[in-house]
Structure formats: C-alpha cells, structure tokens
Amino acid sequence: MRESHDVRVVLSTYGSRGDVEPLAGLAVQLRALGARVRVCAPPDEEFAARLAEAGVEVVPVGQSVRSLVTGPRPAPTDFPRRAAVLVEQFHEAVLAAAEPGGAVVATGLFPAVAGAQAAAEKLGAHFAYVALQPTMLPSPHHPPFEYPMRPYPAEVTDNRELWALNIEAMNALFGEAVNGHRAAVGLPVAENVRDHVFTDRPWLATDPTLGPWLLPADREVVHTGAWILPDDRPLPADLEAFLTAGEAPVYVGFGSMPLHDAAATARAAVDAVRAQGRRVLLGRGWARLAEADGAADCFAVDEVNQQALFPRVAAVVHHGGAGTTTTAARAGVPQVLVPQIVDQPYWAARVAALGIGVAHDGPTPTADSLSAALRQALTPGIAERAAAVAGGIRDDGAAVAAKLLLEAAAG
Structure with a gap:
C-alpha cells in the first residue's frame, strides 16, 4: 500500500x-x-x-x-x-x-x-x-x-x-x-x-x-x-531503421547549448566519427545540428528517448550537461564531453577521472581534436570501465x- x-x-x-x-x-x-x-x-x-x-x-x-x-x-x-x-x-x-x-x-x-x-x-x-x-x-x-x-x-x-x-x-x-x-x-x-x-x-x-x-x-x-524521470517512449521508426542497418553509431549532440558555428561543429563531428570508421547520429538540439552531406552513414534526429537510445550507440559526444552525462553513464557507454559553460567542465572532469570517457580540451572541437578524443574513448579499456561503472549508478x-x-x- x-x-x-x-x-x-x-x-x-x-x-x-x-x-x-x-x-x-x-x-x-x-x-x-x-x-x-x-x-x-x-x-x-x-x-x-x-x-x-x-x-x-x-x-x-x-x-x-x-x-x-x-x-x-x-x-x-x-x-x-x-x-x-x-x-x-x-x-x-x-x-x-x-x-x-x-x-x-x-x-x-x-x-x-x-x-x-x-x-x-x-x-x-x-x-x-x-x-x-x-x-x-x-x-x-x-x-x-x-x-x-x-x-x-x-x-x-x-x-x-x-x-x-x-x-x-x-x-x-x-x-x-x-x-x-x-x-x-x-x-x-x-x-x-x-x-x-x-x-x-x-x-x-x-x-x-x-x-x-x-x-x-x-x-x-x-x-x-x-x-x-523514467522514459518508456519508443524510438521513431526511421531512427530504428538507421540503428539496425549497420554497426552501432556514435551519437553527437549538444542539447540546449547554442553553438557559435553549428555548421562547422556538425562538419567536424561527422569527419571525426568517420575517421574512426563509425556511422554518425546527430542530435539536432537547440544548435540545430544537421546532416553534413546526407550520406547513408549519417542521420539526424530531434528530441528522442536517450534512455532507450544510448545503450545502442558506440559512444556519446555531448556538451556535458548533468542529465546527458548521467544518462550516458547509466547506459554504460563511453563519453566524449565538449564542455561549454557553468557546470559542464565539472562533469567533463568527473567522466575523465572515473575513466568512463574523455574530456575534450576546449569548447570548440575541430575534426582532428574530436577525432583524437573519440579514438581514446573507443578504446576497450574505457568501454569496459563505462560498463562497470554503469552498474553502480543509482x-x-x-x-x-x-x-x-x-x-x-x-x-
């Protein structure tokens, strides 16, 4: 009762x-x-x-x-x-x-x-x-x-x-x-x-x-x-189709953060993820990230159930908000944090200290800087550590x- x-x-x-x-x-x-x-x-x-x-x-x-x-x-x-x-x-x-x-x-x-x-x-x-x-x-x-x-x-x-x-x-x-x-x-x-x-x-x-x-x-x-807040919403059908059409993609999204040059950030993200031989899933967010070239290995989504999505991606690249950081940690997925303001540098430092991801150096990623961070995040050691820490997230x-x-x- x-x-x-x-x-x-x-x-x-x-x-x-x-x-x-x-x-x-x-x-x-x-x-x-x-x-x-x-x-x-x-x-x-x-x-x-x-x-x-x-x-x-x-x-x-x-x-x-x-x-x-x-x-x-x-x-x-x-x-x-x-x-x-x-x-x-x-x-x-x-x-x-x-x-x-x-x-x-x-x-x-x-x-x-x-x-x-x-x-x-x-x-x-x-x-x-x-x-x-x-x-x-x-x-x-x-x-x-x-x-x-x-x-x-x-x-x-x-x-x-x-x-x-x-x-x-x-x-x-x-x-x-x-x-x-x-x-x-x-x-x-x-x-x-x-x-x-x-x-x-x-x-x-x-x-x-x-x-x-x-x-x-x-x-x-x-x-x-x-x-x-528990989220049981299903993923959109077109996103499901993209996820099942190949290997797990890398998710890139900056949530509620406006970016100075969203087009350049999207281009850098797509190039960095492709450099690791991975498919790209862009979360448009408030910065309105979008597909850089419309190729089949790149897909863009609006707001979706991240609790359902993150366990199905290879890594999460994000701004370092508390909610996204916690959701990715619960999913046991490696993270790359590109902190912008206020508390985001703190969460980037915590993820790096826990060994469950990488803190990008600075708020403006290039294809090379993001590729280097992502290469490190996708190593087996970080993936194993992320999976282990996930079990202790309340x-x-x-x-x-x-x-x-x-x-x-x-x-």
Whole structure:
C-alpha cells in the first residue's frame, strides 16, 4: 500500500531541459505518495510536452528559455532589470500555486530561486533549494562559479576565500533585485542573499558516484541521488531503421547549448566519427545540428528517448550537461564531453577521472581534436570501465527525495 500525503508541493525552476526534467522525475514520485504537485517552469513547448507526458501540472512562468538563449544576446546593462523581473515573476507564480504548510522546491537561475524562496517564506511553506551539480554549493573542495562581470582576483586561489568573495559577488549582482522585492512584499532584507536563498541545509540531486559531495565540508548537504524521470517512449521508426542497418553509431549532440558555428561543429563531428570508421547520429538540439552531406552513414534526429537510445550507440559526444552525462553513464557507454559553460567542465572532469570517457580540451572541437578524443574513448579499456561503472549508478534519487520532502513538510 502506498503512503498518502495530502500536501501541496510546488517545484520551481527557470533553466534548460536539464533543469526541468529532474523536477518532473521528483513530481512523479511525489504523486505516487499522494501529494498534489505543480511545476512552475519556463513556457517552452518542449518542456510542457515532457511534463504533460509525465502527468504533471505545469504553471508557465517567464520568457521561453530557448528563445532567450538562441536569440540576440541581452545587453549587460539590462542584467539588473532582468534579474528583478525573474524574482517577481517566480514569487507571484509560486505564491499563487503553493499553500501554507506545503512545500516548495526550487532550482535554476538564482533570481528565480530567490522569488520561489520568498514566496515559501511568505506563505509559511517548507522550502528546499536543490543544486543539480556539486559546484553550485560552497565547499573547500571546489571553487565557485565565476560570473563574467564579477571576476575573482587572480591571486586568490584558496577555495574558502573564493566562496567568501562569492558572497560579495552575489550581493552585488542580485542583492538589489532580491532585497528590493523582499521589502516590497513585507519580508526582511537578507544581508547575505546567497546563503539566505540556498539555506543552511541545501539539497544535492546528483549520483554519488558521478557527482559526489566530498567531506569534510562546511555545511550539511542533503545528498539524495540524481532525480531521473523514467522514459518508456519508443524510438521513431526511421531512427530504428538507421540503428539496425549497420554497426552501432556514435551519437553527437549538444542539447540546449547554442553553438557559435553549428555548421562547422556538425562538419567536424561527422569527419571525426568517420575517421574512426563509425556511422554518425546527430542530435539536432537547440544548435540545430544537421546532416553534413546526407550520406547513408549519417542521420539526424530531434528530441528522442536517450534512455532507450544510448545503450545502442558506440559512444556519446555531448556538451556535458548533468542529465546527458548521467544518462550516458547509466547506459554504460563511453563519453566524449565538449564542455561549454557553468557546470559542464565539472562533469567533463568527473567522466575523465572515473575513466568512463574523455574530456575534450576546449569548447570548440575541430575534426582532428574530436577525432583524437573519440579514438581514446573507443578504446576497450574505457568501454569496459563505462560498463562497470554503469552498474553502480543509482536510479532511486527522486524516490528518496520525495519521501524526505514530505517528511520535512509534515514536521
């Protein structure tokens, strides 16, 4: 008999597919325990479709993320206004969707998290901030993310000192937007906006093998495991036909990453894969990668079930998002990571350290550089190691988190 918790839970994020899908995985587990769940997320059609397939109620908030990242780059001078808008939009959406005594879980861009946190505080709902990569949380074992407009002094290399500087950077970048809104809705201002929003007991939704939380650390972190949404969608018929027409191809996709020169990247990828005597499967993604020449050994696909696809490819070349990295690791397939931004260098380093793939040097691959990385990834040792590590990747993180969250809300 399933447990029953008649409580309203609001899950909130503003980010890419990698931010939205983990919340869908948690929502499914919460509903199985009897909770009433809503997800506040960007209005992108692909996000809404994926959440609808999981039977999750969606509250669209803000601008389409795809249009934001693939359109003209906003002016840096517009940053304060955009931060303030996100705080207000997510405060209003979560305030309307949540209930006193319920729970709110937030991830994604900091202003959106701050708006959700303020709404939970205003309502008296339990709040949990969840990081989808360890590098978002202060730790003596890694440095903080560096905002381009607030670089850290080159002479400071101690991680604890850098995290102290990170408080100053976050206050400078977001303090006015966060505290201006808090004051407007009758909440006290926060001297340290980062730690107030992230709380003194943040959550971490990563697999312990892929993304461990290293101890000793300066704060308690609730490490639940990765939040995975099971996917039983069949692969498209034309993709099935391509897969069965020859040896396992190499998959190349950059997910939600726009690329400076997608055509050149596609050409480099096709040439690199062919240089290894392999067929090519291109995931178009937001960069709109496409077939370079239409030959029979090269096929392009839109969004598909990667959980079903990855066990049938020879290797996965990707940008290093948390979700793609975890899915490829679960499939036991070698990886080549070409990291672009934020947490992606971390995942590239972890894959290399575990011996289950290769970290490409730099964000812009050439045919030669990608061919060299792929040649290494396809060696028997890495394939064997990838298969061995796959057996230890957990799939119960969302179930663990759902139980912990409902216990916290009840307490």
